[in-house]
Amino acid sequence: MSTQLIKYLSAFHEAPEGIVQKYAAKWKPYNASKKQTLTVPGQTEKYLYFVLEGVQKSYFLHNGKEHVIAFAHGPSISGIPESFFLQRPSRYYLETVTDSNMVRIPFDLHYGFLQEHREIETLFRKILEIFLDGVIQRQHEIMALSMEERFRAFTSRSSRLLNLIPHKDIASYLRIDPTNFSKLMNSIKV
Template sequence: MDQLKKFLSDIYKLNSETLDEYTSHWSECTIPKKTIMTEPERTERYIYFVNKGIQKSYYLNNGKQHVLFFAYTPSFSGVVESFLTQTPSKYYLETITDSKLLRLPYEKHIQLIEQYRELETLFRKIAEQFLLGIIERHHQLMAFNAETRFKSFVQRSPHLLNMVSQKDIASYLRIDATNFSKLINRVKI
């Protein structure tokens, strides 16, 4: 719970009673690697916080995975738009490694946000950060070449190179797997 409290407090300083109340409703869960947590047509019922492990979100097109994001410590995980709108997911969420997560059901999350104004402010700030991250990712995909996208990824998340398959990283960076293999051997890390 301490890691979640620190993560939230780094985004927006909550009164300690509110923070304690909010985090007291999260429960621990352990999910083995290669487990599909959410799938298309299923509604995301939980917001997750990653204590340990890596998950990926992806969609399938003609049987090929297209990775949208990786979640790892310390960050939220889940299919955000499905959780927020309580509508069926369009994506998969799958554990890449054994994962230890905290989770909070949608109904409790909404109840607490409605009860505590400062939680609403916190999640507005989280939504702002999320939006800025999506805009930055979109910019990188549209404006940067493959080598620059790869270097940016390595700078931001170097530990994933040893924990996530090259195929998944290539998909995330929108680089052909063969070209990614050549790139990883050519670029100095």
């Protein structure tokens, strides 16, 4: 059982400790090497992951080019959430950027626990509310901020990722041309 997972979950909602521990015990260790594909488009996400160490990205391909949607890094949830929670085919890839040490839970165990324990269902509702807020914030940044403002916003909240993730992936995530991203890296002190 991961104490990091218990601490993470408990930050969202104070469920009785014993229930959170029972739920966390359902998550099993999973290690993935760098550039390992975990989910492909058309495949329904079978697992929800919790990242202990490492970075993953979700992306789609268009005209042979990767378009990065999100990064996940520890300590946080990873996966293709809409595919997992709705049990519908993914539209995206999930791939490790670095070697990743995680724990994961299959959908049937997760869903069964939610059905049995209202406290865990409430906890995940709160997690999904925060996730939705993050998605809306990201949309706002993409649509309302200049490329320099997007770059600064990313570096202010995730500067450590600059050394872990290929810059072409960060540029894609920020919707900045790689050449312009390089210029920003050289001109703005991080």
